Amino acid sequence: MKIGVAQFWHEANSFAANPVGLAAFEERTWLRGAEVAPGFKGSATELGGTIGWADEKHDTELVFSRCASATPGGPVEQAILDRIVTEITTDTVFDAVDGIYLSLHGASLGTKEPAPEERLVAGLRHRFPDLPIVASFDMHACPTSATAAMLNGATVYRSYPHVDMAETAVAALELLADMIASGVRPKVVHRTIDRVLPSFRMATAPGSPMAEIEAISQDIAAATGEGVCCAYPFASFAYADTPAADAGVLVTCLDQPEGERVAETVCDAMFARRGRFRPDLPDAAKVLAARPWADGRRVAILEPSDNPLSGGAGDTPGLLSAALACDLPEGTVFAFFHDPAMVRKAADAGTGSRIRAMLGGRHGGGFGAPVPVDAVVARVTDGRFVNAGPMERGRPVTLGATAVLETGPLRIIVTSLCQSPNDLNYFALHGIDLTRVPLLLAKAKNHFMAALGPAFDAVIQAETPGPAMADVSALPFRHIPKHRFDLD
Structure with missing residues (x-):
């Protein structure tokens, strides 16, 4: 099994002082090919989880395209964003792979583009119409419906603080491996609640509203049967001034009507708890x-x-x-x-x-x-x-x-x-x-x-x-x- 891996990980605050350039990526992650594994092996990150998962499989080869991440900041300079998207979508390393795993934060913006992850996924889907593509996202992602429709599977961090980055990658890779083995191509249902949930009260400690939403999403997906693979709520990012900023859920499913029903249930639970996310910070x-x-x-x-x-x-x-x-x-x-x-x-x-x-x-x-x-x-x-x-x-x-x-x-x-x-x-x-x-x-x-x-x-x-x-x-x-x- 040969899996192509790429990463574009950045969260954009529209009100941050300065746009993010190449230096910000070089300071955090700007690697490609054989450079990637030595920098992340054993770390509690998505790339670290990916490498550890492949090592345990023994029959799996990873090939790395551009892996780029930057600390959250302002929107990404459009020229750098174009470079990252082009490097990944045209990379010949994907020519002989059985599937693609993308580590996407999901809340980036370009200085001229409101949904760069959508363009990245679209480029790969156009090039590989039948190849299984699975992505992982941050809990504060702003995925678009078009992005979800082009994926075969999606996972999202379930913990805040995000101590489950590696586990989120492994869950995405398990989905991808099942697709490669079975030849089945699930769909991703994207449903939102028309609300942006502030993150101040979003920590997933026991008894918190986000912990309850996570539990509901897992329980209902498990109870649905084989028609639904998994359901992952996302809370969106309150400072990304983009129409896609909207909390909701991504459901990977083989039975789309069942996936829609699960998505509706999770969104109802999220909407019902929206008031508990209201921040009330003292001066x-x-x-x-x-x-x-x-x-x-x-x-x-x-x-x-x-x-x-x-x-x-x-x-x-x-x-x-x-x-x-x-x-x-x-x-x-x-x-x-x-x-x-x-x-x-x-x-x-x-x-x-x-x-x-x-x-x-x-x-x-x-x-x-x-x-x-x-x-x-x-x-x-x-x-x-x-x-x-x-x-x-x-x-x-x-x-x-x-x-x-x-x-x-x-x-x-x-x-x-x-x-x-x-x-x-x-x-x-x-x-x-x-x-x-x-x-x-x-x-x-x-x-x-x-x-x-x-x-x-x-x-x-x-x-x-x-x-x-x-x-x-x-x-x-x-x-x-x-x-x-x-x-x-």
Whole structure:
């Protein structure tokens, strides 16, 4: 069995400051052919899961086309997007394969294109009209009906934080292997609820609305029989200003009427729970003024409006500005600001030197003015570590050069690349023992909980102005009907 593999993994926030270019892919994943396996083998990622699955099969050969992923950000520069799609859809590596597996995040945008994944799948389907093609998606995908109609199978992350990337790939590959062996070609039913579900309350902890929806989708698919292979809900991405932003379900089925019935049931369950996804985040200044650490609890306060994994740029000053107005406990840590020039300034000054820093607001004052800080350079690093996990365990990470600035009771991490602070080794790199941190201020969201949530007595998400703020009414949407954000 010979399987072709390609990846295009990117999530686009329409309100992020800068478009994503080639450098962003080179910083995360820009591999092809024999380069892919050494970089991902053993990692808790889709590509890692794919390699591990093939190794266990023994009778399966993988051939890799372009594998490209970038940290969420703005839309992808159209020229780079065209290059990725062309490389994958015209790659001769697919000429002799029995099936194709695509790792697609599903929520990318081009600077001139609202649904690049649809064009990618269409190119392959036009070239291989009878070949089985299966794709995996992020829970926050915005798949179009046309994309689903061209696939023979689809899987979606079921866990948030996304600790099941490898398992999602394996589920897609099992579907594909069955199709290759049987010659049967299932269809994918795509159904949506005409609502966008915010992700703030979407973590799949027991008792959460998304956990209930996931359980319903699995139970009804299993009870239906052989006519339905699987059902995977997706929640869409609230900051991708595209008509395809709409929560729903993908059902892989042999019996389309049965698949439609399962899709309707799952969507009914999702729509009925829509109000439980409504975000109600407290204002950051009010959270800090209440001093939730005063009783000895160790607390993390998150700033999801600038979370890089929601398309934030690591640049909004709201949380830092509110923090500096408070009486912070000694040992407080702020993670992080993305500011390559500030890192260079700190490195040039040297450890122990005092510098004047302007933090945040590099991309304009739309979310607040830069914050002036007099600080001592406490540490400079090369920004390299390996994720401890569980999310993306074993994946090498580079932050570019980094610096730790000390001002009063506060240590501030500044990085050259924009990556969410979601792993224990992120902090170990900077000489920070989280067990000794009374208060952590972090540009992060639900993924934080996988590795770092257990390190604190309380984790609070607080609202500040930013490109991924909870109050979407403050953002200038043009392509999503306003009623899709109505959760009443």
